[in-house]
Amino acid sequence: MSDTSKSEVVAPSSSKVIGVVFVLLLLDLLGFTLILPLLPSIMDHYAQTGVGMLMRPISPCRARSTSSGRRWESPWKRSITASCLEFLSSPITGALSDGFGRRPLLLVTTMGMMTSYVVWALSRSFATFLLFRVIGGVCKSNVSLCTAIVADMPCPKARNRGMAMIGVAFSLGFTVGPVMGAYFAVADRTTGHVFFQTPALLALAFSTADFIFIWLALPETLTQDGKGFSSGFWDFRDLLNPLALFSFSAVTRSKDPPSGDRMQRLKALGRVYFCYLFLFSGLEFTLSFLTHQRFHFSSMQQGKMFFFIGVVMASVQGGYARRIQPGRHITAVRMAIATLIPAFVLIGLSWNVTVLYAGLALYSFAAAVVVPCLSTLVSDHGSPGQKGTVMGILRSLGALARALGPVVSSSVYWLAGAQICFLLTAASFIIPLCLLSTARRLKAE
Structure with missing residues (x-):
């Protein structure tokens, strides 16, 4: 069969x-x-029922702004808890998908998410709510499994298109989901129900629809020949130890490890990914506090900002990002990270809303x-047979960065104040740019 015929057969399947x-x-x-928009209210709800030390405001925040202390505490704890659980579960789920296939693991994790939403809908105590968050955090591996599915595609252009569409799904989900949650919470309050009852049931409905859709429409992308556990899978130190994750030890110890140069490049890309998300997630986390303190944004104005x-x-990912040609990705990443420096300088110095939104456009x-x-x-x-492990480790490094970044930032x-925080971190983006130069040099070699 000619190359043209092959592409005609593969392209529709990839699409x-x-x-x-x-x-x-x-x-x-x-x-x-x-x-997401309900968390402060949920924390206040359980604080009124007496949950002790877990609900006390963080002292630095209370010292700076007693009015926003409790607002700061609940997302901070949520970020740490959810990210740590994802850090633990993503590499293990990815490695399991290399042995059993992507589709079965997606069905299992989605069923776990359905269970967590049932627990949330029935929760009437903080302990039950915490159980919901733990179950959800352990089962929140769908993103790493989806990236593994895209990584299974043999065509580089299809992989790039797939990763960009995953980004579009993220943008749309984080734009529409919180608005829906807030709307139905308000509706519950007016009808006298527990304000999170309808959002919990709606989350369960989305998760159930997701399970049915996976069952009916998702083909298995990992071939039978590709299935198999890497030799490092059973050594959990390779999947849970941060130092081993940075070294991609589970891949190095496998039966068919990449060549030395490719392993060095993989490690360099992992360091860039971690460093970028560590800095980015920290400023992303504090953005709403800056707008609240400096411009007195209401919840609705905050919602409009995140909608923007x-x-x-979504527009950039659906238009520009998915059309980046193979071989041009490092250049695109370097340009994007360099753009973040003026973006966060503008946000940190923003003296009016127009300057703020100019920085947000570059940031986005x-x-x-x-x-x-x-x-x-x-x-x-x-x-x-290693794609699940590789993408699971990458996602785990990202979760670790998202757990630590907000704490430091x-x-x-x-x-030190918002201005110093944003300017100092903006300058720190020089670090992932330098690490990216290492990955670029290794590619050239």
């Missing part, structure tokens, strides 16, 4: 898989993000490009 991944991930994220960010990101462009491109670059490494924010 179908990308479409299915987009829909299933969007459904998953819509259910996951419904709770989501629309810009960069955020839409970096992670999909880095995911595409990393997906090029490893044999077919928030500490600087409350101790």
Whole structure:
């Protein structure tokens, strides 16, 4: 069969898989993000029922702003808890998918999410609510599994298109989901129900639809020949130890490890990914506090701001990012990270809302490009039976960065002020740019 004939056969299959991944991930994220605007109210709700030390405001925040202390505490704890659980579960789920296939693991994790939403809908105590968050955190591996599905595609252009569409699903999910959650919470209050009852049931409905869609529409992308556990899977130190994750030890110890040069490049890309998300997630986390303190944004104005960010990101990912040609991804990532420096300088110095939104536009462009491109670059490494492990480790490094970044950034924010926090972190983006030069040099060699 000619190359043209082969591409004609493969292209429709790749397009179908990308479409299915987009829909299933969007459904998953819509259910996951419904709770985001409700968390402060949920924390207040359980504080009134007496949950002790867990609900006390963080002292640095209380010292800086007693009115926003409790607002700061609940998302901070949520960020740490959810990210740590994802850090633990993503590499293990990815490695299991290399042995059993992507589709069975997606069905299992989606069923776990359905269970967590049932617990949330029935929760009447903080302990039950915490159980819901733990179950959801352990089962929140759908993103790494979806990236593994896209990584299974043999065509580099299809992989790039797939990673960009995963980014679009994220942007839409985090734009629409919180708005829906807030709307139905208000409706519950007017009807006298527990304010999170309908959002919890709606999350369950999205997750159930996701399970049915996976069952009916998602094909198995990992071939029978590609299935098999890497030799490092059973050594949990390779999947849970941060130092081993940075070294991608589970891939190095496998039966068919990549060559030395490719392993060095994979490690360099992992360091870039971690460093970028560590800095970015910290400023992303403190953004709403800056707008609250400096411009006195209401909840509705905050929602409009994040809606603007989501629309810009979805437009960039659906237009520019998915059309980046193979071999141009490192250049695109370098340009995007460099754009973040003036973006966060403008946000940190913003003296009016117009300047703030100019910085947010640059911020949204960069955020839409970096992670999909880095995911595409990393997906090029490893044999077919290692893609789940590779993408799971990458997602785990990202979760670790998202757990640590907000802690450090928030500490600087409350101790030194918003301006110093944003300007200092903006300058720090030189570090991932230098690390990216290492990955570029290794590619050239």
